[in-house]
Amino acid sequence: xxxxxxxxIPGVFFxxxxxxxxxxxxxxxxxxxxxxxxxPLPEFSLPDLVNTDVVIASQDLTGGGVxxxxxxxxxxxxxxxxxxxxxxxxxxxxxxxxxxxxYKDDLEDARLFLxxxxxxxxxxxxxxxxSLGIDFGLxxxxxxxxxxxxxxxxxxHVGVINHQIWQETFEPVISRIK
Numbered sequence: 001x002x003x004x005x006x007x008x009i010p011g012v013f014f015x016x017x018x019x020x021x022x023x024x025x026x027x028x029x030x031x032x033x034x035x036x037x038x039x040p041l042p043e044f045s046l047p048d049l050v051n052t053d054v055v056i057a058s059q060d061l062t063g064g065g066v067x068x069x070x071x072x073x074x075x076x077x078x079x080x081x082x083x084x085x086x087x088x089x090x091x092x093x094x095x096x097x098x099x100x101x102x103y104k105d106d107l108e109d110a111r112l113f114l115x116x117x118x119x120x121x122x123x124x125x126x127x128x129x130x131s132l133g134i135d136f137g138l139x140x141x142x143x144x145x146x147x148x149x150x151x152x153x154x155x156x157h158v159g160v161i162n163h164q165i166w167q168e169t170f171e172p173v174i175s176r177i178k
Contacts, residue, residue, distance in 0.1 A: 041151045042135035049124035062151035068098045069145040073105040074113045076141040082160040090120035100124040148177040
């Protein structure tokens with residue numbers, strides 16, 4: 001092989017790697033595609049946070065109205081930021097059912113957190129080992145899913161929900177599926 005060609009190969013490889021790195025850095029981490037969007041809610045049967053003797057199953061949640069399922073934890077700083085807004089929205093949006101999934105957390109810390117800061121959730125599911133998070137393809141907490149009345153996941157949001165995100169993303173999806 002020509003000596004020049006051999007010298008060009010590492011340079012071309014380096015330029016390609018830099019291009020891929022820049023492409024990856026330019027992507028929005030909140031726009032994570034989900035294989036679950038437009039698919040049924042995963043089947044589960046997990047304990048309730050308030051009364052761990054009570055089991056909440058996926059089929060218990062469907063058939064009503066629109067669900068907002070929020071994965072959260074007390075060890076998650078963004079969840080602390082998001083929580084007051086979720087409380088506000090749940091009080092304002094009475095036609096939506098907010099379901100919390102306490103993700104890989106200490107149960108007593110989670111109960112105390114909701115007692116002190118208020119709860120936006122009608123029910124709180126305990127996902128102590130993260131198995132439900134795996135079924136949902138969770139990237140981390142907080143993460144929120146919109147589920148229609150038929151039990152189909154219609155939207156996934158990774159990260160904190162605030163006023164702007166609620167208005168620009170959640171409200172249009174909810175309006176479309178009601």
